Amino acid sequence: MSDSATNNKSEEADKRQREKVEQLLARAPALGSGSVVLADGRRLDYGVRAAFVPIAQGGIDAQRGELQAAVFTIAYSVAPQDGRPRPVCFAFNGGPGSSSVWLHFGALGPKRVPINDDGTMPRAPYTLVDNPLTWLEHFDLVFIDPPHTGYSLAVNDAARKTLLSVDGDVDALAEAMRAWLASNGRFGAALYLAGESYGTTRGAALADKMLDLGLALDGVILVSCAMDLQTLVFAPRNDLPYALFLPAFANVAQFHGRLKGSLAESSESARSAAEAFVAEDYVGALHLGARLDGRARARIEKRVAELTGLPPQLVQEKNLRISEQTFFFEALRDEGRIVGRLEARVTGPMAASRTRDWEFDPGIEAIAAPYTTAALAYYAALGIPTETRYEVLSREVNLGWKWTRGSGQGMHEANGFTCTSIDLGRALRRNPHLRVFAASGRYDLGTPYSASDWSLAQLDVPAEVMARVTHRYYDAGHMFYTRPADLQQLKADLASWLG
Numbered sequence: 201m202s203d204s205a206t207n208n209k210s211e212e213a214d215k216r217q218r219e220k221v222e223q224l225l226a227r228a229p230a231l232g233s234g235s236v237v238l239a240d241g242r243r244l245d246y247g248v249r250a251a252f253v254p255i256a257q258g259g260i261d262a263q264r265g266e267l268q269a270a271v272f273t274i275a276y277s278v279a280p281q282d283g284r285p286r287p288v289c290f291a292f293n294g295g296p297g298s299s300s301v302w303l304h305f306g307a308l309g310p311k312r313v314p315i316n317d318d319g320t321m322p323r324a325p326y327t328l329v330d331n332p333l334t335w336l337e338h339f340d341l342v343f344i345d346p347p348h349t350g351y352s353l354a355v356n357d358a359a360r361k362t363l364l365s366v367d368g369d370v371d372a373l374a375e376a377m378r379a380w381l382a383s384n385g386r387f388g389a390a391l392y393l394a395g396e397s398y399g400t401t402r403g404a405a406l407a408d409k410m411l412d413l414g415l416a417l418d419g420v421i422l423v424s425c426a427m428d429l430q431t432l433v434f435a436p437r438n439d440l441p442y443a444l445f446l447p448a449f450a451n452v453a454q455f456h457g458r459l460k461g462s463l464a465e466s467s468e469s470a471r472s473a474a475e476a477f478v479a480e481d482y483v484g485a486l487h488l489g490a491r492l493d494g495r496a497r498a499r500i501e502k503r504v505a506e507l508t509g510l511p512p513q514l515v516q517e518k519n520l521r522i523s524e525q526t527f528f529f530e531a532l533r534d535e536g537r538i539v540g541r542l543e544a545r546v547t548g549p550m551a552a553s554r555t556r557d558w559e560f561d562p563g564i565e566a567i568a569a570p571y572t573t574a575a576l577a578y579y580a581a582l583g584i585p586t587e588t589r590y591e592v593l594s595r596e597v598n599l600g601w602k603w604t605r606g607s608g609q610g611m612h613e614a615n616g617f618t619c620t621s622i623d624l625g626r627a628l629r630r631n632p633h634l635r636v637f638a639a640s641g642r643y644d645l646g647t648p649y650s651a652s653d654w655s656l657a658q659l660d661v662p663a664e665v666m667a668r669v670t671h672r673y674y675d676a677g678h679m680f681y682t683r684p685a686d687l688q689q690l691k692a693d694l695a696s697w698l699g
Contacts, residue, residue: 214356221355224252224270230583236310239332239691246310246336250274250584253379255347255363255372268359271376272351275384276310277340287390287418289339290377292346294398294426296369297597299350299590300343301575302567303396303423307681307690308335309343313567313574315682319543319643321566326573333691338698339392344376346402348597350590365602366618370405377406378413394421397647397678401426404620407627407634416631420624421694422638424678425652427624429603430617432651434523438617439486441651442521443478448648449527450474450507452544455643456532458509467642467675474507475650485520524645529556538562543677544643563677568593625660628668637697638671639690641680649673670697 229251236244255269280286293302305313305328312331316322335341345352347363354360362368381387391410395403400422407420426432434441453459454470463470485492485500492500500520505512508522510530518526528539533554537547540563548562572592579590591597603618628634638656640649656671672693676683681690 210357214358217353217357218267218355221267221270221353224272224351224353225254227252227585232582234310236330236334236336237332238334238337239688244278244310244334244336246276246278248274248276248582249384250579250582251383252351253376253383255375255379257359258371258375267355269347269352269354269363269372271347271372272345273342273376273380274304275340275342275380276336278336285386285389287339287392288342288381288386289335289392289394289421290342290344290380291394292344292373292399292402293396294401295349295593295598296346296364296398296601297349297591297594298398299345299592301350301571301592302679303394303399304343305571305575305578306679307331307333307687308341308394310334310336311578312687313570313682315567315570317683317685319540319546319563319566319676319682322570324569324573326570328574328578333687335394335691335694338694340386340389342377342380344373344380345591347372348591349594350592351584351588361600361602364597364600366401366405366605366620368602370402370409373402374406374409374413377410378415381415390418391415392419392421393417394423396423397426400424400647401429401618401620404624404627408623408630411627411630417627417634419635419637419698420627422636422652424640424644424647424680425638425655426647427621428617428619428651428655428658430619431655432647433617434525439483439521440654442486442523443483444651444654445524445527445645445648446478446482446504446507446522447471447474447650448544448642448645449522449531451642452527452539452645453507453509453531455545456509456539456547458531460506463506470507471642477503477507478650525556525558527645528558539645540564540566540677542644542646542679543567543682544645545677567679567682621655621659628659628661628665634668635697636669637694638669639674639680639693640671641674641677641686643676644678644680646678 229249232248252270252272255271257266257268291303291308292300310331311328347354354363363372393403403420404427407417430440431444450470451467454467501512501515504515531539536550538550540546541561543563546562546566640652642649674680674686676686681687
């Protein structure tokens with residue numbers, strides 16, 4: 201095919217894509233209403249508004265103001281009781297490549313998807329039930345699906361490439377929030393945002409970005425933190441995750457009955473022992489590498505094996521370094537089970553060949569179908585046109601993501617791990633009223649609680665500013681709110697934090 205034919209085909213595809221985006225933006229909002237009885241017995245009446253907001257390009261060049269995307273939002277509002285505007289909380293999930301259904305129908309919204317208490321997959325039919333612990337009690341809620349998740353769509357291929365990046369995504373979500381506030385007349389309301397997983401990556405950066413737009417957040421809620429990818433990515437010459445995952449491994453190993461002696465008595469005893477070992481011995485041993493003498497090495501090997509329940513021979517073979525993939529496949533190998541990543545209480549059967557290929561995550565499989573089915577049925581009942589597929593989780597977005605920030609050309613930018621905790625620290629120093637609430641599941645092996653501890657402790661803020669940061673823990677996985685006891689505790693902790 202000639203270059204001119206290729207260009208013509210690309211231009212035609214871009215034209216069709218633009219037409220789709222313009223059609224989405226031209227749609228009238230889907231409106232609804234409902235009521236929910238809160239945990240304290242009060243009835244809350246609310247309105248629902250599902251609509252697309254336009255994302256315009258920023259900057260100062262000739263492209264400023266050009267349409268980039270149509271972003272899908274679904275908002276819940278309650279009539280103010282005292283004449284004062286209610287706070288607004290924007291919410292999104294992560295991935296990157298995930299829609300907002302998990303927070304929407306798991307914890308925050310007035311409807312939720314019931315999941316088995318132990319994290320396993322319930323049987324169909326999958327339905328929604330009222331959520332008496334909805335955050336709508338405290339704020340009006342706006343759920344945002346980033347570009348190429350949910351129904352959201354970029355205007356052309358060039359815009360898609362820009363938006364599917366750390367900085368492009370932050371710019372787009374900031375504009376989505378600004379556009380929603382403008383179109384709904386909500387400037388002046390107290391503003392909060394809640395992000396989960398990669399949603400905390402973008403949320404930390406948005407706390408700073410929104411200040412650049414003249415919009416100050418009152419609070420940032422970080423569910424299952426992923427602000428510092430260096431804490432989560434097992435890569436050559438990066439020993440940090442090996443140390444930070446170990447307490448979470450110990451916690452999970454204790455749950456599955458793989459520990460002995462005092463370590464087996466409780467999850468707390470296993471975590472505490474692992475945290476002490478990491479701080480007092482393990483970090484130093486990893487730092488020494490080949491300089492670690494034989495007796496010290498044998499002692500470290502033995503303790504890592506005790507804390508993880510793995511064979512000492514395996515710890516020796518792995519050079520003292522247990523990655524998440526090693527733990528998933530080896531922790532319960534003698535039982536023929538793999539450990540879930542996002543919900544480590546849940547396990548799945550290995551293939552008969554006992555392969556170590558990561559084909560699926562038992563933790564996410566347990567909730568994917570229930571959430572997807574229930575969400576699609578809800579959107580259809582609300583009157584949202586369903587001729588376009590709703591992207592709950594887009595692997596294509598995840599694989600196409602640009603992880604470098606800035607120009608990506610400098611040595612620091614090109615070689616470094618994505619980090620937005622720097623942005624959050626700066627926002628905390630810039631905005632004296634900004635507070636942070638972080639929430640971690642102890643059975644999350646995607647963003648372990650112990651890695652979040654480190655990330656929050658490294659915020660570049662003085663002690664009096666750090667006092668505005670709160671971290672709470674729950675006894676389930678990444679989406680710990682699927683466990684009813686943790687959903688209730690999260691709501692109580694949120695209410696206490698709000699004051």
